[in-house]
Amino acid sequence: xxxxxxxxxxxxALWAYVFLLLPLAFFLxxxxxxxxxxxxxxxxxxxxxxxxxxxxxxxxxxxMAQDPLVARSLRNTxxxxxxxxPAQLVLGLGIALLLNAVTRERLRDLFRAIYFAPYVTPxxxxxxxxxxxxxxxxxxxxxxxxxxxxxAQDFLRNPSLALPTVAGVVVWQNLGFxxxxxxxxxxxxxxxxxxxxxxxxADGRQLFRHIxxxxxxxxxxxSAVIGTIGFLQLFTxxxxxxxxxxxxxxxxxxxxxxxIYQVAFGRFDLGYAAAITVLLFVIILSITLIQLRLLSRRVxx
Amino acid sequence: MNRRLSSFFVYALLTLGALAMVFPFxxxxxxxxxxxxxxxxxRWLPREPTLENYREVLFGTQFPRWFLNSLVVxxxxxxxxxxxxxxxxxTLAKLRFPGxxxxxxxxLATLMVPTEMLVxxxxxxxxxYGWVNTFWGILFPGLISAFGVFLxxxxxESLPTDLLDAGRxxxxxxxxxxxxxxxxxxxxxLAALGIFTFLGNWNAFLWPLIIIQTPDMRTLPVGVAxxxxxxxxxxxxxxxxxxxxxxxxxxxxxxxxxxxIEGVVLTGVKG
Numbered sequence: 329x330x331x332x333x334x335x336x337x338x339x340x341a342l343w344a345y346v347f348l349l350l351p352l353a354f355f356l357x358x359x360x361x362x363x364x365x366x367x368x369x370x371x372x373x374x375x376x377x378x379x380x381x382x383x384x385x386x387x388x389x390x391x392m393a394q395d396p397l398v399a400r401s402l403r404n405t406x407x408x409x410x411x412x413x414p415a416q417l418v419l420g421l422g423i424a425l426l427l428n429a430v431t432r433e434r435l436r437d438l439f440r441a442i443y444f445a446p447y448v449t450p451x452x453x454x455x456x457x458x459x460x461x462x463x464x465x466x467x468x469x470x471x472x473x474x475x476x477x478x479x480a481q482d483f484l485r486n487p488s489l490a491l492p493t494v495a496g497v498v499v500w501q502n503l504g505f506x507x508x509x510x511x512x513x514x515x516x517x518x519x520x521x522x523x524x525x526x527x528x529x530a531d532g533r534q535l536f537r538h539i540x541x542x543x544x545x546x547x548x549x550x551s552a553v554i555g556t557i558g559f560l561q562l563f564t565x566x567x568x569x570x571x572x573x574x575x576x577x578x579x580x581x582x583x584x585x586x587x588i589y590q591v592a593f594g595r596f597d598l599g600y601a602a603a604i605t606v607l608l609f610v611i612i613l614s615i616t617l618i619q620l621r622l623l624s625r626r627v628x629x
Numbered sequence: 630m631n632r633r634l635s636s637f638f639v640y641a642l643l644t645l646g647a648l649a650m651v652f653p654f655x656x657x658x659x660x661x662x663x664x665x666x667x668x669x670x671x672r673w674l675p676r677e678p679t680l681e682n683y684r685e686v687l688f689g690t691q692f693p694r695w696f697l698n699s700l701v702v703x704x705x706x707x708x709x710x711x712x713x714x715x716x717x718x719x720t721l722a723k724l725r726f727p728g729x730x731x732x733x734x735x736x737l738a739t740l741m742v743p744t745e746m747l748v749x750x751x752x753x754x755x756x757x758y759g760w761v762n763t764f765w766g767i768l769f770p771g772l773i774s775a776f777g778v779f780l781x782x783x784x785x786e787s788l789p790t791d792l793l794d795a796g797r798x799x800x801x802x803x804x805x806x807x808x809x810x811x812x813x814x815x816x817x818x819l820a821a822l823g824i825f826t827f828l829g830n831w832n833a834f835l836w837p838l839i840i841i842q843t844p845d846m847r848t849l850p851v852g853v854a855x856x857x858x859x860x861x862x863x864x865x866x867x868x869x870x871x872x873x874x875x876x877x878x879x880x881x882x883x884x885x886x887x888x889x890i891e892g893v894v895l896t897g898v899k900g
Contacts, residue, residue, distance in 0.1 A: 337725070339803075340724050340725060340726065340803070341724075341725070341726035341727065343724065343803035343804070344720050344724040344725075344726040344729075345726065347716050347717070347719075347720045347724075347803075347804075347807075348717060348720055348732065350713070351713050351716070351717045351773050351778075352732065354713075354772060354773045355735065355736055355739055355773070355775070358751075358769065358770060358772075359739040359742065359747070359775070360735070360738075360739060361750075362746075362747045362750035362751060362754070363739075363742045363746060363747065363750075365750040365753070366746045366747070366749055366750050369749060369750065369753070376756070423643070423646060426639050426642055426643050426646075427643065429636070429639045430639065430640075430643070437886075437887065439643050439647060440890060441882075441883065441886040441890065442647045442650050442651060443646065443647065443650055444882075444886070444889075444890055444893075445650065445651075445654075445879060445882060445883075446650060446653075448828055448878055448879075448882045448889070449654075449832075449874075449875045449878050449879065450831070450832045450849065450850050450853070450874050450875065450878065451832055451834065451850070452832075452834055452850040452851075452853050452854045452874070453657075453850075453853055453870075453871040453874040453875045454653070454871075454875075456853070456854075456857050456867055456868075456870075456871050457653050457654075457656070457657045457868065457871050457875075458653065460656075460657075460660065460864045460867065460868060461653060461656055463864075466668060466669050466864075468656055471671060500649070500650075500653075503650075504650075505893065508890055508893055508894060509893075509894070512894040557743075560743075561743055561744065561745060563745075563834070563835050564834040564835065564850075567834075567854070568854055568857075571854070571857065571858045572858070584745075585745050585835075588745050589835070589839075592748075592749055592752075593752075593839055598749055598752075598753070601749055602746075602749050602750075605743070605745050605746040605749060606746065608743055608745055608746065609741075609742060609743055609746050612741075612743055613741055616741075
């Protein structure tokens with residue numbers, strides 16, 4: 329009896345390993361090994377011929393500290409995140425609250441779908457549409473500004489406007505995702521809580537501060553973390569919004585991800601680019617950990 | 630505040646926001662119907678709407694090919710992700726074996742590594758193995774998703790084990806139990822993961838841009854970006870190309886909007 333049970337367990341384990349064989353090989357060779365390879369590549373000067381790759385130790389890391397474009401792209405990337413993530417959160421929450429007040433379900437679903445639609449469309453095409461709408465002379469946005477008696481702006485070619493403009497386009501596209509998450513979060517809050525609080529004499533603002541906000545905390549953490557990771561890796565919109573001067577004007581929209589791409593596949597300086605990816609990894613990891621620490625307070629009722 | 634008045638404000642604000650969401654698509658489409666001369670006239674509606682721009686994009690470039698490439702890449706990736714992610718998720722949730730937790734943690738850990746860090750080694754690897762500019766080269770990094778494994782594991786964990794044992798008693802093999810009993814039971818999760826994976830790959834830009842070298846291998850986003858970059862100020866053509874990339878997605882989205890959004894909620898809440 330004992331013997332057959334043992335063999336049954338062994339059989340189950342064997343099946344498990346068979347099922348995991350291919351996927352584990354994938355994770356090891358395509359996900360884990362390349363991460364270490366990036367670390368290793370960052371210590372070499374790249375050459376297509378492996379025998380000509382020169383070991384340079386930590387030189388690329390020293391080079392990074394001196395590289396004004398690394399500093400610039402880092403600053404820009406943080407700026408994008410600091411503008412984009414709070415904007416997304418606040419607007420997303422605001423729209424979700426409005427939607428939650430809509431009592432007709434069909435209408436609410438329709439609005440929700442309209443807000444969500446940009447999120448599913450290709451970022452490349454969206455960026456080109458905006459770069460046309462925002463163009464200096466014939467863009468429709470400037471026509472509207474002129475019609476309203478306001479001065480026209482060269483949104484994407486003015487170094488002090490370009491970054492917030494790009495951030496705005498990204499927020500426009502991501503907004504629906506936030507709305508959908510927040511709306512689901514709001515609808516998960518039991519009605520009883522509000523009714524009980526109302527009986528105790530709480531007003532609307534108190535309900536929001538003491539019930540809605542704390543209970544939405546998990547959704548907010550999720551959306552802040554996902555949003556931050558997204559903005560720290562910003563690439564597609566930056567490239568396509570000013571395609572002929574990527575990262576421009578005057579590097580004012582350059583992100584770390586775009587700079588990595590330019591160093592790696594424009595200059596083919598793969599070793600140096602790998603070093604910058606290591607830096608990006610460290611930044612993303614530490615910011616995510618800090619956010620999870622700071623933002624997730626458990627709320628129990 | 631008066632109830633009527635406050636509900637009026639809710640609708641007014643929502644409508645205003647919705648207009649901001651819809652307008653870029655409308656403007657894209659209207660521009661795509663204009664001729665080059667009309668671009669610079671200050672008119673909203675095209676004076677003489679024309680489909681000429683679409684003809685030029687569809688027949689003057691390899692656009693249909695790019696569309697097809699994206700379809701192939703996104704479909705194959707989605708099938709692979711659905712199969713392998715549920716197999717791994719099921720194994721981690723329902724089978725007992727030594728090293729189970731270690732393997733789960735190992736897979737989760739890969740989520741922390743940003744794609745930017747991996748594309749350089751992937752590129753080096755693709756050069757070494759001759760994968761540059763091939764379908765395999767475009768899709769190999771996405772064949773299995775760690776996030777999907779995590780998601781599917783959550784769903785399989787909520788399946789009653791008795792059901793699986795009933796399958797075993799009926800003489801199904803372990804794979805049969807997974808494929809015939811467990812797999813069909815997590816259909817909502819599969820739909821959600823499938824939609825996410827398809828969209829992600831349909832819209833992917835960074836890696837395809839790196840690995841694709843010839844116009845005939847371009848995926849839709851890469852094709853649209855490089856075409857638009859060459860088109861310069863021919864915004865009527867760029868908007869026609871954008872419309873061709875965007876409108877099919879919007880049509881599919883609005884047909885399945887309820888399922889798609891529920892799927893997003895499902896992955897967001899579970900994940």
